[in-house]
Amino acid sequence: MKNFLLVGAGFSNAVIARELAEQGHRVTVIDQRNHVAGNCHSERDSETDVMVHIYGPHIFHTDNERVWNYINRFGEWMPFINRVKTISQGAVYSLPINLHTINQFFGKTCSPAEAKLLIESQADMSISDPQTFEEQAMRFVGKDLYKAFFYGYTKKQWGVEPKELPASILKRLPVRFNYDDNYFAHKYQGMPKEGYTAIVKNILNHPNIEVRLNTAFSQDMKAKFDHIFWSGPLDAYFDFELGRLGYRTLDFEVFRAEGDYQGNAVINYGDENVPYTRISEHKHFAPWEQHAKTICYREFSRLCEEKDIPYYPIRLVKDKALLKQYVDKANKETQVTFVGRLGTYRYLDMDVTIKEALETAEHIKEALASNQVLAPFYVNMDV
Template identity: 40%
Template sequence: MTTDGCVPIRSSIAIGKKVLVIEKRDHIAGNCYDYIDENGILVSKYGAHLFHTNEEQVWDYVNRYANWYNWEHKVVAKVEGDLLPIPVNITTVNKIFGLNINSEEEMKTWLDENREPYLNPSNGKEAALNKVGAVLYEKMFRHYTKKQWDKYPEELDASVLDRIPVRSNYDDRYFSDTYQALPEGGYTKLFDAILDHPNIKVVLNTDYFDIKDQVKGYDKLFYTGPIDRFFEFKHSLDDKLEYRSINFASETIDAEFFQENSVVNYPGNEVGFTRIIEYKHFGNQASEKTTVVKEFTTDVGDPYYPVPNAKNQTIYEKYKADAEALTDVYFVGRLANYKYFNMDQAFKNALDLFKALETTPESLIQEAI
């Protein structure tokens, strides 16, 4: 069960449906699962999840099930001993190049003079060069991409690096959306509230594929796992869909804080991990010690991210055709759609699906969602 699955579930029960949630893991909330660790700190088991959106419908929906506090997320990267803002902004460029840019106009001029223009970037490398030029590409994106995806940018679709924001001012927020917040008490509490209804039954520690022959008589099935597994890898005899997983190395530090920021990226190849997260920063938590987590991406383990390139897209299109031929099964979320979704996009994807499927009067649908 993922973020994506909970939304149509809760919306459906609001118009009289009964729902069975089958969850492979021993907890709800999918990759958003968080808990209080031995240091009394709220940590996320599967990496930090930051909520940001410009979608009023999504923002209204999530506020039904939790109180939220403002959190404008900031990320820094450790480059040659310096901590530099990400996204690239005036401060980033000044520190790396020893410049004294101090206006938006000067920054735009610098970017225009240093980037390598590509009208339609064909891969991640061209997308990054088009945005920031060769030096910043090498120092901040090339090796990080290799660690994250086990592929260099030229081996990935342009969309992977094209979504990297670049600022022409001093704004060091990672996102610029209207709503940027975190749920009070964590995401598990949020999803617990969504699932708290007598018409919803949750079964944990159960793999759907172990019991699928027993799951009968349903009106609709919402599947949020890897799409190729649903179809028993029928199109993957020669080339399989690629996914990336993450190994999380958690450590207790006997100090008030370990780093100055919640997230510090390590874009160079001098270390094997991509970033260090210090969860104590989120929500200004208090504890005598602190918890830090290093993230190592890998091909082994639970799939987290689809790997976007032409080969994988060709394979996915075959599974997509199989999925569209089904009349009572719906594929929701990152793994089922083989597409990266931000959290708000995952909610919107599910809400849009619910609205498209239901023939209930519009007034009741709006009440449900």
């Protein structure tokens, strides 16, 4: 039996904690905040009684049946389809770009085949191997749709010109030649009936797990535990010795109203001159509930500073160079394993986070069974 310390009480460490606790190990989970679930934390607003995603919207979607079955062990999930709208140049459109978006934008009544030909006529076919975000968008939808739906939003979200961003950020450009406006294309989609925090609390509810909130990590803790799982920022573990990795953070302008403010859970604002990226209305994330009042978040993106909560790793050239140095440093560690979005400096959806946590726990169990040294990383950290 081992004595493990898990730093951070989000999905990654909650899943690993549960898997190890069920094997009979003693597990202590600490978090410097006053709640579990990390940035997925949700709680009811005292004024409206709406379940609010405190750190911004989280919609669960996956094709991974194992992950879906796993999270359904720990609470009731309700059907939820995310139908995103965007306001651009004074009009409201559906995202991702679909047949309705195309017809509305160009003032046409194209069939699917006609729409494909129209988009091909707009696309910049001279770009054979897109290297930047801008080239990727121009290659697949052309200048007009790019400017309307991607340019302004992306510039606000990342704080740089889209031509400075890698094409990988726009990994694939979903353009649908039908009227499907489901933002995600995954088999399983849903929302926890009682919020994400309740799910994580249930995962952590095991006699071998002790949770300590309002508790920051300190170096003297190392001597009290056999091994540490670190889900905080990778550079923070080393006290930012080599410098700080780049992140974007979010500011939320919260406001309340009577009735229904915007009629939809998420509306993006594509125009560059609108300072916020989107407005989320949280009552619409729980359509099975009824509320007389509503609460909304205007979302602003900016560079993460020292006291801010990191959200999205930037991973531009200088960040990748610094990341490689931290990975080299981490690979020399023998008492810590780095996990999750912050610990591995990658953008991960919730389902991938849970999948990797389950796989990491399997590697840990196998290593312990054969008396192997636990590795600093159980994911590919090639930069």
